[in-house]
Amino acid sequence: xxxxxxxxxxxxxxxxxxxxxxxxxxxxxxxxxxxxxxxxxxxxxxxxxxxxxxxxxxxxxxxxxxxxxxxxxxxxxxxxxxxxxxxxxxxxxxxxxxxxxxxxxxxxxxxxxxxxxxxxxxxxxxxxxxxxxxxxxxxxxxxxxxxxxxxxxxxxxxxxxxxxxxxxxxxxxxxxxxxxxxxxxxxxxxxxxxxxxxxxxxxxxxxxxxxxxxxxxxxxxxxxxxxxxxxxxxxxxxxxxxxxxxxxxxx
Numbered sequence: 001x002x003x004x005x006x007x008x009x010x011x012x013x014x015x016x017x018x019x020x021x022x023x024x025x026x027x028x029x030x031x032x033x034x035x036x037x038x039x040x041x042x043x044x045x046x047x048x049x050x051x052x053x054x055x056x057x058x059x060x061x062x063x064x065x066x067x068x069x070x071x072x073x074x075x076x077x078x079x080x081x082x083x084x085x086x087x088x089x090x091x092x093x094x095x096x097x098x099x100x101x102x103x104x105x106x107x108x109x110x111x112x113x114x115x116x117x118x119x120x121x122x123x124x125x126x127x128x129x130x131x132x133x134x135x136x137x138x139x140x141x142x143x144x145x146x147x148x149x150x151x152x153x154x155x156x157x158x159x160x161x162x163x164x165x166x167x168x169x170x171x172x173x174x175x176x177x178x179x180x181x182x183x184x185x186x187x188x189x190x191x192x193x194x195x196x197x198x199x200x201x202x203x204x205x206x207x208x209x210x211x212x213x214x215x216x217x218x219x220x221x222x223x224x225x226x227x228x229x230x231x232x233x234x235x236x237x238x239x240x241x242x243x244x245x246x247x248x249x250x251x
Contacts, residue, residue, distance in 0.1 A: 158183070
């Protein structure tokens, strides 16, 4: 029953993100074939058949360039709807008087959000892959096949961070502000470290996706196993921390 409540509260954001990323992915695939002739737009499939392998590579990289943040954005906006966000408004009191533990409410919300993040990551990428394959006739698209899993994986630590912040601040808005502030602050700090200071700080939980987007560089980057392990560790630890915060919360 609580899973249905979570779906009702997150479905607007979920549908918006899913539709937005799906439209962007499809448009990126179609852009190379769009041309203006005599004031009218036309579509020329020959752009995709001159060299299908190169077009698949180019199209895959372009799709990744618009989908790389799908997991993070979905995680932030879905995570702040966690049970902790209902502490300040007082709407959690009724739920906690039901014969359900706080842990069960937390993990049901977590499961719903993970399922939605997976859908937001997989549907646009596979829709773009199907369209690109149909236009080029080349179905060797391992980048787009692997991308959704890594994109969703990078969203899980951010989902945990959002749920922790929402529980700590006891509201959705507070959790959203703190989570966004942490992410933006790290991005700025990394730009300062990489630029003027010439330090090599890893992107925030984005190591696997960064590897995927840079795989076709001459050096062919080695898979960042350290960053991958960090993502897994935070994805496992942050939900447990949220559960602990909820267990200690007073209403």
